[in-house]
Amino acid sequence: MAEADRHDKTSHQLRLLSDALETGRLGPVKRLVNTLSPAEIGNLLESLPLGKRIVVWGLVDPDDDGEVLVHVGDEVRESLIAEMDPDEIVAAVEDLDIDDLADLVEDLPATVIDEVLKSMDRENRDRLEQVLSYPEDTAGRLMNPDVVxxxxxxxxxxxxxxxxxxxxxxxxxxxxxxxxxxxxxxxxxxxxxxxxxxxxxxxxxxxxxxxxxxxxxxxxxxxxxxxxxxxxxxxxxxxxxxxxxxxxxxxxxxDIIREQAEHQALSAAGLDEDEDLFSPAKRAFRGRLLWLAVNLATAFIAAGVIGRFEDSIEQIVALAILMPIVAGMGGNAGTQVLALMIRGLALGQIGSSNFRVLLRKEIGVALINGVLLGSGLGLIVLAWFHSPMLSLVIGTALTINLLTAATAGVLVPLTLKRRGFDPALAGGVLLTTITDVMGFLSFLGLATLVLLR
Amino acid sequence: MAEADRHDKTSHQLRLLSDALETGRLGPVKRLVNTLSPAEIGNLLESLPLGKRIVVWGLVDPDDDGEVLVHVGDEVRESLIAEMDPDEIVAAVEDLDIDDLADLVEDLPATVIDEVLKSMDRENRDRLEQVLSYPEDTAGRLMNPDVVxxxxxxxxxxxxxxxxxxxxxxxxxxxxxxxxxxxxxxxxxxxxxxxxxxxxxxxxxxxxxxxxxxxxxxxxxxxxxxxxxxxxxxxxxxxxxxxxxxxxxxxxxxDIIREQAEHQALSAAGLDEDEDLFSPAKRAFRGRLLWLAVNLATAFIAAGVIGRFEDSIEQIVALAILMPIVAGMGGNAGTQVLALMIRGLALGQIGSSNFRVLLRKEIGVALINGVLLGSGLGLIVLAWFHSPMLSLVIGTALTINLLTAATAGVLVPLTLKRRGFDPALAGGVLLTTITDVMGFLSFLGLATLVLLR
Incomplete structure (x- = not known):
């Protein structure tokens, strides 16, 4: 689906705004900002580096402040609240609907919460306290108690x-x-x-x-x-x-559906959906480091496998040249299966009653693709290195790794889910570790058996 | 967000249904199916292998047939329509809302479309023709012309x-x-x-x-x-x-929001969101093959780079053992940046006015992580291979590749978008090609310069 026009509209506003900010004349900026809905202002503030963000935030109509705060991610929200006086915060949030206020309230300074509660009439205060008494991410937090x-x-x-x-x-x-x-x-x-x-x-x-x-x-x-x-x-x-x-x-x-979708897309890369796009590097690096460190640790497992075949590589350097192809293709094929599994699991379409059918199908797909791509790869390698045996070895190793990828692509997310882990978060790392190890092992192992004995 | 309960509820139904189907007594299956809403029946049908799917489809209350067809993906819809008589199809779809009918009509056999049009009164026929006169994926196709x-x-x-x-x-x-x-x-x-x-x-x-x-x-x-x-x-x-x-x-x-989210998650693995989870392997492999073939072609670019350093690897086999680490870590770091960029572009939060700030930030993050992870990697390599120079080389190469990943992670999706390509579809392949090439080049190149001259 083309996202182009959506992009164009918002980024056009962004450009206008940026140009206006550059000139330093804030009148036009203010007029522009206040033609937007609170959600659009929120979107715009999330698109601005911290300095400009604070300037624009100061220009937003105070009547919209509360709604804008509801519409931004946690990190950006913090950066905006940090710029407000307690009085401003109270004024901004006291007219919000109860469900929105409940969503915001835990990000407010404690003194401000007291002020907000004091400014409310008894009925609304009771309603807010009722909503807040339910755990986050439940229906109780989403509901508005004001019904006819x-x-x-x-x-x-x-x-x-x-x-x-x-x-x-x-x-x-x-x-x-x-x-x-x-x-x-x-x-x-x-x-x-x-x-x-x-x-x-x-x-x-x-x-x-x-x-x-x-x-x-x-x-x-x-x-x-x-x-x-x-x-x-x-x-x-x-x-x-x-x-x-x-x-x-x-x-x-x-909003929940959007958040779930974002969570799925971002958690696969070990990211938090509330991350501020423009948080300073010295803060943002922390959000990335852990996931990269885990990946580094798993990379050593694959390196350890290669290390076992030092002698073979020393004798046939072509093995070193070609081995990343086998490992990488397994990762790619596995990622396809994983993506389908994560969606199927999220929709509840996959369970103990049907995963075997799925596994059989994916193994079938891997076998067909293994034969087709393995032959192609074998022919190219034959043309490059003129060794029919090497060509046979790499074609076979690719097929083995695609079969591994299909099996792991089905079983890894299923097992993670059963044990209560989020397959979108941990699935990718686990899967590529398996396909890397199996890729290097099958290719270097077969080569050692066939070419060096 | 925990998807567990959603999963549990639908997969519980699925298990009940599967058990009932195994016994061959269809009465209980029919009762179970007809307690569900059309969307839930659709979800269930998508979760069933073709054979069982057709059996269950035969048990669905004919009054729900039309709504169920609206709620399934294109491939599954075809498999269901293939099982229906023209009369059944006409009966199923003639009572649908105009917008739903418009959504379905192009998947119907031509003779059936004529029958459906004939069965409608003039007002509704005109409305349907009006809706169908607008291109797919526009407001005209989504609207219901029946307004007060x-x-x-x-x-x-x-x-x-x-x-x-x-x-x-x-x-x-x-x-x-x-x-x-x-x-x-x-x-x-x-x-x-x-x-x-x-x-x-x-x-x-x-x-x-x-x-x-x-x-x-x-x-x-x-x-x-x-x-x-x-x-x-x-x-x-x-x-x-x-x-x-x-x-x-x-x-x-x-429905559009859900589809967009699915598209983003699946197209990154070169998949179509309308793919039937249970289509037979001999059909399903085609949907995967092209993307894997593209990945295979790009893998040869990386292999070509390694090939240039044949002599170096022959002299120091440790290079072959360690090189996938540098390449892979670049891919991982780049994937993080890419995921943030794709979301930001989809929300219109990134444009020509602010991508430079973002690039600077990502380079900062890469520099910090490069120094931290590069030192860690260097120390482990020192302990493993007892070569301070090799340790220095790999730490430096990792930092270079993380910087490459940050730059490519920002610029690749931005450029694809500007040229009218879908960054979610092509971004990953392009990015990992760049980080693979740069990973091998920087590590093997530096090693050759420092260790072998």
């Missing part, structure tokens, strides 16, 4: 009168929830239905009890799965006794 | 009466669109507002003209960006003359 409820034993016109009295509904309200006397969730009525039915229609005739409720302790990835599998736009949240606690709307779920 | 419009010069009670007469509203209707006599989009009114305002309130007093309209030719990734940056749940679609054509709802946008 009605009783089943009433009629459309009573509800209409109640709504007119009540005035404005919470943002993104598409359904009213029907509860009983104990505030247990019974079902919902769409606003559309209230509008298209006669005033006298009893509410329980319109009641839709098909909409399932989400348990307050469900994980946010489970919430995301249900929203996307069932095309929900909003859903009620209940406790163990089915008492209605709040509602989750799809705009918050979209 | 009202005029500005009327009052709440007139609209309420109209809605009651009209009856059911299109699915997920949260706003009515206000148009003028020429059907140009003027703004929108929330259903919530109709419910909370007095009957006599003029519509133009409630009109919200802040909601921007989407151009019918905008790309779907641009549509996704706007929905997620501005927290929209729905948006109107207009043509160049601002005439209202339809509306897009967020449930379709969520």
């Amino acid at each position: 409820t009605v009783r089943a034993d009433t009629t459309v016109d009573v509800v209409l009168r109640y709504l007119r009295l009540r005035g404005e509904l919470p943002e993104h309200t598409d359904y009213l929830y029907v509860v009983n006397r104990r505030h247990q969730y019974l079902g919902r009525i769409g606003l559309a239905q209230l509008l298209t039915h006669d005033a006298g229609t009893p509410i329980n005739q319109l009641l839709d009890d098909e909409q399932a409720a989400i348990g307050v302790e469900e994980s946010d990835s489970e919430v995301a799965r249900q929203f996307s599998d069932r095309d929900w736009l909003s859903a009620p949240v209940v406790d163990d006794n089915h008492i209605l606690l709040g509602r989750i709307t799809i705009d918050d779920v979209v | 419009t009202v005029r500005a010069d009327t009052t709440v009670d007139v609209v309420l009466r109209y809605l009651r007469l009209r009856g059911e509203l299109p699915e997920h209707t949260d706003y009515l669109y206000v148009v003028n006599r020429r059907h140009q989009y003027l703004g929108r009114i929330g259903l919530a507002q109709l419910l909370t305002h007095d009957a006599g309130t003029p519509i133009n007093q409630l009109l919200d003209d802040e909601q921007a309209a989407i151009g019918v030719e905008e790309s779907d990734s641009e549509v996704a960006r706007q929905f997620s940056d501005r927290d929209w749940l729905s948006a109107p679609v207009v043509d160049d003359n601002h005439i209202l054509l339809g509306r897009i709802t967020i449930d379709d946008v969520v």
